Amino acid sequence: MSESRAISSHTEMDAEKFKEPFSTYHMLGGDDTHSYAQNSEYQKQLVVSAEELICKLIDKHLDIEKPSFDPNKTFRIADFGCSIGPNTFFAIENIIKGVENKYKSNIKNPRIPEYHVFFNDHIDNDFNTLFRNIPTSRKYFLAGVPGSFHGRLFPNTTLHFAHCSTALHWLSRIPKEVTEVNSTAFNKGRIHYGGAAKEVKDAYSTQYRKDMDSFLTARAQELVRGGLMVLVILGFPDGVPPSESSIGIGFNILGSCLEDMARMGKITEEQVDSFNLPFYYPSPSELKALIEENGSFTLERIESLISPMKIEKPNLNIIIKVCVSHLRAVIGGVIEEHFGNEIVEELFQLHMKKLDENPMMFDEKYRKEANYFLFLKQKSHL
Numbered sequence: 187m188s189e190s191r192a193i194s195s196h197t198e199m200d201a202e203k204f205k206e207p208f209s210t211y212h213m214l215g216g217d218d219t220h221s222y223a224q225n226s227e228y229q230k231q232l233v234v235s236a237e238e239l240i241c242k243l244i245d246k247h248l249d250i251e252k253p254s255f256d257p258n259k260t261f262r263i264a265d266f267g268c269s270i271g272p273n274t275f276f277a278i279e280n281i282i283k284g285v286e287n288k289y290k291s292n293i294k295n296p297r298i299p300e301y302h303v304f305f306n307d308h309i310d311n312d313f314n315t316l317f318r319n320i321p322t323s324r325k326y327f328l329a330g331v332p333g334s335f336h337g338r339l340f341p342n343t344t345l346h347f348a349h350c351s352t353a354l355h356w357l358s359r360i361p362k363e364v365t366e367v368n369s370t371a372f373n374k375g376r377i378h379y380g381g382a383a384k385e386v387k388d389a390y391s392t393q394y395r396k397d398m399d400s401f402l403t404a405r406a407q408e409l410v411r412g413g414l415m416v417l418v419i420l421g422f423p424d425g426v427p428p429s430e431s432s433i434g435i436g437f438n439i440l441g442s443c444l445e446d447m448a449r450m451g452k453i454t455e456e457q458v459d460s461f462n463l464p465f466y467y468p469s470p471s472e473l474k475a476l477i478e479e480n481g482s483f484t485l486e487r488i489e490s491l492i493s494p495m496k497i498e499k500p501n502l503n504i505i506i507k508v509c510v511s512h513l514r515a516v517i518g519g520v521i522e523e524h525f526g527n528e529i530v531e532e533l534f535q536l537h538m539k540k541l542d543e544n545p546m547m548f549d550e551k552y553r554k555e556a557n558y559f560l561f562l563k564q565k566s567h568l
């Protein structure tokens with residue numbers, strides 16, 4: 187191969203590495219009543235309930251004697267899928283507390299490193315709101331890193347700690363078979379795989395496996411050897427079908443609202459048939475198998491976190507409002523992208539009305555979702 191040919195193919199390969207081939211779903215920005223910042227108490231409770239565990243496991247697994255963790259060098263932390271705050275700031279402060287305690291416990295050299303924190307989310311994330319709300323009391327340098335966490339975002343061996351909370355149920359794309367009229371996985375009349383044909387669920391789970399594999403491979407390359415990673419992943423216990431859960435029931439009701447709007451001529455039936463939510467909720471066995479198959483990390487701990495938001499009957503009206511606002515903050519952007527923003531207000535009003543009339547999804551017996559806490563250690567260099 188001539189030298190110029192070699193150089194040009196090298197450049198093409200590099201360009202490939204930085205391409206953004208993924209959908210860029212994002213939370214509702216700003217800080218008004220519909221924003222993610224005002225509607226993320228559920229996620230905040232998860233960050234809080236993981237705090238103690240994170241500190242304990244950092245103490246046990248952070249190899250501060252290894253050269254890559256030398257306290258004279260910068261300690262780099264990244265939060266993947268940080269959104270617009272404030273939860274990401276709580277998570278980072280807690281990680282720093284755990285790391286700092288570990289370094290201080292070294293009697294021979296109780297020196298603590300400087301911290302560089304990277305906030306990652308999709309390019310369309312409202313980074314302005316995130317940066318405006320950065321705590322003034324922070325003990326770290328920071329930078330925003332836009333792009334999909336399903337691909338590489340940092341050079342090799344840059345990070346010491348990776349964190350990702352309630353973001354990995356987002357798929358990088360909707361599996362295309364579920365929107366193809368002639369496919370056996372065509373998901374007509376539904377907006378999710380809960381209660382759908384096996385082929386639909388299989389298409390979603392195949393996409394999830396690919397996405398998780400890309401995520402783990404990218405993070406393994408970016409982390410130093412022995413680097414640590416915390417994941418909080420929304421899923422379902424083994425054997426629990428999402429259709430029998432409040433999440434599945436809520437999505438079915440939302441789907442029926444879209445069908446009503448199609449009957450009223452506000453959107454078309456084709457638009458409804460081609461709309462699918464980009465979420466997959468894995469079971470703990472699936473997660474363990476995926477990590478094992480990927481092979482880049484040892485799974486040091488997996489456990490289920492306490493589920494946020496106990497539903498108390500007298501507060502049902504408030505809970506329904508909170509729940510719809512929360513869903514709007516999370517999927518409002520996806521709805522807008524597919525149907526246009528004219529229908530968003532009416533759709534969520536209708537959703538609230540239907541949930542008021544039929545609040546079955548709020549019954550404790552359907553609260554079957556689980557939030558899995560995973561603590562991983564990078565084991566090899568790829």
Ligand SMILES: C[S@@+](CC[C@H](N)C(=O)[O-])C[C@H]1O[C@@H](n2cnc3c(N)ncnc32)[C@H](O)[C@@H]1O
Binds near residue numbers: 212213229311
């Ligand atoms: C429910 S929010 C959680 C935010 C934050 N971690 C928290 O605990 O409040 C999920 C976030 O993940 C982001 N996200 C989803 N897929 C992503 C991807 N492929 N790359 C980067 N961010 C992603 C979304 O944009 C969103 O901000």
